[in-house]
Amino acid sequence: MSHRPVREGGWVGRPLPLKEDARLVAGRGRFVDDLGRPRMLHAAMLRSPHAHARIVSVDTRGAEALPGVFGILTGAEAVARSGPIRPLIPTTAVVPDYCLAVDRARYVGEPVAAVAAVDRATAEDALERIRVEYEPLPVVVDPEAALGADAPLLFPELGTNVVWHDTLTYGAVDEAMARADGVLRERFTIQRYASTPLETFGGIAEYDAGADTFEFWTNDQRPGLTISSLAASLGVPQSRVRLSCPDIGGGFGNKRRPAYLLVCALLARKTGRPVKWIEDRIENLTALMHACNGIMDVELAYRADGTLLALSIRDIADEGKNLVTPTQHNLIKLGNIANGYRIPAVRYEAWSVLTNKCPSGANRGIGKPFMCFAIERAMALLARRLELDPAELRLRNYVTAEQMPYTTPPGARYDSGDYPATLRRALERFGYAERRAEQAASRARDDGRWLGIGIATSVEPAGTNLASYEIVTGRRAASGSAEAAMVRVEPDGAVRVSLGDPPSGQGYETVLAQIVADELGLTPDAVTVTRGFDSATTPWLYLSGNYSNKFSVTDVGAVVGAAARVRDKLLRIAAHRLEAAVADLELSGGAVAVRGAPDRRIAFAELARTAYADVLGLPSGEQPGLEARQAYQNPLAEPMDGERRVRSQLVFSNAAHCCLVEVDRRTGLVKILEYLVVHDCGRELNPLIVEGMVHGATAHGIGAALLEEFRYDAQGQLLASTFMDYLKPTSVDVPLIEVDRLEHPSPVTPLGAKGVGEGGAIPGPAAVANAIEDALAHLGVVVRGLPITPEQIWRWTR
């Protein structure tokens, strides 16, 4: 489908201040912990102190005797009362995994038992009275060690810790390596980190014994998937599960754990009372979700002039105990593993491996920050080796605007954009030549400053095509990329919109109002977007949710489609009432009028009265009511082909980051002096929202580069489980991020928009790493891993 031009003078494209900000700034958001139910109990969970241990016995008698305790759930009871958690990606690692650990705990923080009590403090008191006997087992923490034949096994019944190992080759890689002038070989690693939304995960479950129905309120960001998972585990049809999302205090992929909601549901059914559980920060950092740590061995074949010939990558993703979405970190970077470069031959050897660590999962950009770190570090090293300017090396290898749409060897389709122009704009805005001169002068003066300049560029994919899972599973369980929406003119003429994607800070109440206002000839003030999600009233699909940068790829299409159908119906009813032809009518100011005859007009309220109340006034054959539900499937999503190529993601934004850093010789501290982002996400529907997301994602990238790491010791104990030792970037760590933009509309989305939420987090770590290495190049430093802490710099430079 080709994109429609945005209406001249319309609301889309304007930096409209956000509707939702008016309530959020006053503390009037409604988050899950602000909700309650009559007679509600509060749950707390007992968690394993061991990374790997056999659970010999669980004695809950002491806890049961505590006044105020109403129910206790153990792993054995979870098995008796619920089914296993259904995986999203049905790999060969099929082992029954329940909402609580049953006979084995496999990471520090894995829940072993749960208590529902009159309040949270009493529930936590009760946890102290539960006696669990553990028999510690050998622990595997390092993913390469986990591959070994004699490694301790998380699931002995699988006979291995490896979930997936495969080698995918696209093009003549060996031939290209053989005839290359050189091959750069490097190993890069990335640490475990997470976006740690400021609101932790949580939910309320209520069971209605009379109707055998469950109701949930949660900040889960993928409600479609979660409803199906909960219903399957509870053994009830999905028609008896209702799930609502209020405001969500940040998501970034992390906000999802059906197992916790299942614990609440089982306790609710057992006690006959609603049960609320809100994760505390230690639980969040220890046990919710980390991005995979990983190891990448990169081989990059090149000609002497810098032309890239082939890329071969061996990528080990450390999943921790992730049985729900293992292999995701591999699959989602496969299509764009060569970043924005034209590399004709690509080999990708994937390893997805289980270890005794927190489950991995979706985290802003899933896998792509590592892709970008490895490729952009390799480009920086290759530029040094060839004595080429790193910008020049990139410009010689980009997919160009003329080559769009460009299909990568593994099958991704880059739809639009001008990568060389993006970098050129960045170099110009950054004052690249002047900065280089400043750096050279500083070095010549030996003025004690170590200045470094970093460049990193990247593609930013949007929308996930679940058909890509077939590469791993060999069969298609789910596929495509789609979302559902509703637009309704209420009986009084007011307009309401709802969407199956519950926002977690992306300003949907404003941007959807802008879109629908344009479609229906209204102002955004006249359009109310329903807050959050309610499965009983919001249209939704299994694929519904707030993930994968998918808003522009699917959500916009659903809303535009629903609005168009409502508009068509308004026009048909108006044509009938005004005795005019539809073609002669136009919508504006909340009314339909005959073009050129403004006195022949009829207001939405009157059309709505006809549609809902005075239905004999409808045209013959027209259904009463004025609402349309529309699901939109992005047409780019296709099944895997015979060569195992697949568009795992669908629409591609791009960005260039440039930064200037100063490394303090004495302390090893890095100060980011300048940071510039030039990005291109196609048509910007609301530039205020877009720019804010670029800032925030870039800050996540800076945090991953300099501060954040979930380190484990050899026994699998997490060494950073509070914000005192898991360091997030603060306002003094993040510089003023300058943002500039190009706007190449996507030809494959309804309004020409592309993904934007993940962007900055993808090149950010690479840009900062490249700058630090540039600052320390005279010492022969090579950055191979993250984060780059003062201690690391001190080790390099002492």
Added chain:
Amino acid sequence: MSVIPPSERLAVRLTVNGRPVEHAVEARRSLADFLREDLALTGTHVGCEHGVCGACTVMVDGRSARACLLFAAQLDGRDVITIEGLTPADGLSPLQECFRACHAMQCGFCTPGMIVTATELLAQDPAPSTEAIREAISGNLCMCTGYVNIVRAIAQAAARAGARA
């Protein structure tokens, strides 16, 4: 010193958002839980419960404080102001207006704490430098904005107040 059992209830009298409040609280009840659970003032958010993230920041006797690190029982005789107390009955305060105009939030979870901290800063330093703003809010984590628009909003509020003065 005698030890008070954590679940023993203690009587506190304090002022919250200008209103007198009397309550019997468990000795272990944090100020954050007291405000949210007992007084239904849910604008004060809880992000870490170990005093780092700043989401629960409120004003105690005119100074910012972490509601998660204080016990309600400690607040006897004190004056507490929360985001609800900083918000006019109609519309928004000038500082809040600047936060909205600059889109200085995304998910909005850190925002009440940011507003309290920024209110304290502007009371102490009506024309803060960018560095002073960054320093002042460095104890309030935001995972969404990279702080860029928050710094802008506070600077804008200071500039507007300066222009009015």
